Amino acid sequence: MRISRTLYFDHQATTPVDERVLQKMIPFFREKFGNPHASDHRVGWETSRAVAEAAHSIANLIGADADEIVFTSGATEANNLALLGLGRHETAGARRKILVSAVEHKSVLEVARILEQKLGYTVEHLPVDKDGRVSVSDLEDALDDDVLAVSIMAVNNEIGTIQDINGLAEAARKAGALFHCDAAQAPVAMNLESLARDVDFLSLSAHKMYGPAGIGILYIRRDLQDRIEPLIYGGGQQNGLRSGTLPAALCIGMGAAAEILVAQANEKERSILRKRRDTFLEKLLGLPWPVRLNGPRGENRHPGNVNVVFPGLSAHDILNALQPGLAASTGSACTSGIPEPSHVLKAIGLTGDEAEASIRFSLGFGTTDSDVEDAVGLIGQALERLSKIPSAHFE
Template structure:
């Protein structure tokens, strides 16, 4: 897709709000504006019904019940609620260890560190292989009856690695550990209808699935809800798990986006994969030395391509591409942090290799022409950098 004259290849950072989603949201800004927690009049009742319908749509996406969905401000808050909320209820208990993979989103890693600092839990990082896949041996070795929680993302946000949550769930069940899964990158690209059978908690984000920003959700299994302490206090909305007046338009938008993602995943996924492959193969035919970071093309997020341009700086390439093409050096949530990607370092890349890597992510509206033009723009940007005096291995 193009935004003005810019080819947009950063869909894992955020997606445009689907116009069908926007249409469903609009009435709740000015006409059906009632507070969904106003229980004494019809405007409140109507808003509450819209919230319930949205929760049902989100639940249907992952095979859950609507009362297992807690709306949040985004996946970052959902991750915080899952980890911190559970840990707060288990302070001074026999389960005092938390395991997270080394390639988790910063909102999981930072929350885990805060739990360790504030509540005294032991937090241990689980290693991954060169493709970003969790070491199941390391997980097995670390599991015991004192593990409270294991947090593993379904799809990595930088290199697109897809975790085998079925096997992970089986391992954790033996020891009674809670399984939290950050699923922000998954809706619309993998089928999630069985997700609720394999995880205890799952975080979702509206703006990663063509819904609005500012809204997310946490799936919390029924049996776990009385063990989750709220991290936001107030009026006790959402079964006292998360207080605050719910933003009806945003909830409606997330519900609509979830329904579209659920109903179109089978047709969207192969299209994304074909266009992503076209991009990677096209870059590989250029005269520059490139490499794909992470899993092979057949076994990753269908829209993800994390490409290394050896001898170049990714930041220099992206700057040279402006304002013609939008991509990123990694997670948008760590933008501005002057350090190599922790994900790329965890899979064994050197600092120089990590700093030469760009994440391209295609979306529903990406066209074949977008891909061809992007390849040409990248080729010209690299030539421009070389002609400017940069020494590059060709």
């Protein structure tokens, strides 16, 4: 898709709000603006009912029930609520170990660090293979009677790896450990209709699935809700798990986005997106400069993700040279500005220089064939200009 003069290839950072989603949200900024917790009048009742319907739609997306959905400000808060909330509640328990994969989002890795430094838990980082995958056997080897929880994301935000969540969660369950899944990148990448049956906690963020920014959810299995200590106290909303007035319009927007993902022929949409991604990748690999793919090929990868390394160059120099024509990124927008190579790319075996030469391009449902052609042309032109700079050295 094109935004004014810019081709947008950063859909894993955020997606545009679907027009159908926006239209459902607008009334809740205007004539239906009631507080959903106002229980004494019709305006509040109507808003409350709409929020409840949104929770039902989101639950339907992942195969859960509406009373297992807790609205948050996004997946980062949901990850914190799941792991920190559980860890705080279980400090007196016998299980004192947390397992996380080496390629998790920083909002999981940082919470794990806090659990270790502030609450005395032992944290172990599960290794991944060259494609960013956690093997079930490696997880089984790490599991013992001391493990409280395992956290492994469904789809990686940098290299697009799709994990075997069913197999990993089953291994954790057999060992008596709880399983949390950061599924923020999953709605576009895979069918989620039974995911909640496999896991105990699951995080989603609306702005990764064509809904509005500022809203997400944590699925908490019903029988585990009394084992989560809230991060936010106050009016006792959402069964006391997350106090505060819900942003009704944003909740409705996330519910609408979930409805669209369930209703539309999503496998067909993913197949089209996957073909465009593969075309884009092949054209990149066909440029007269060295380019290598990071992560897996084929269906085990997010259908819109292309993460490549341009050996001998700086990703930031390439991205700057592409402005304002093309928007892409070096990885997670949540870690932008941190002057260090991607922990995900280092975990799959890249050197620091290779990681710093890597760019994530992420296509979306609105990306067209002409967008792909134009983007490759712009990248080729940028590489040609940079190749003439004495400090640049292609390998």
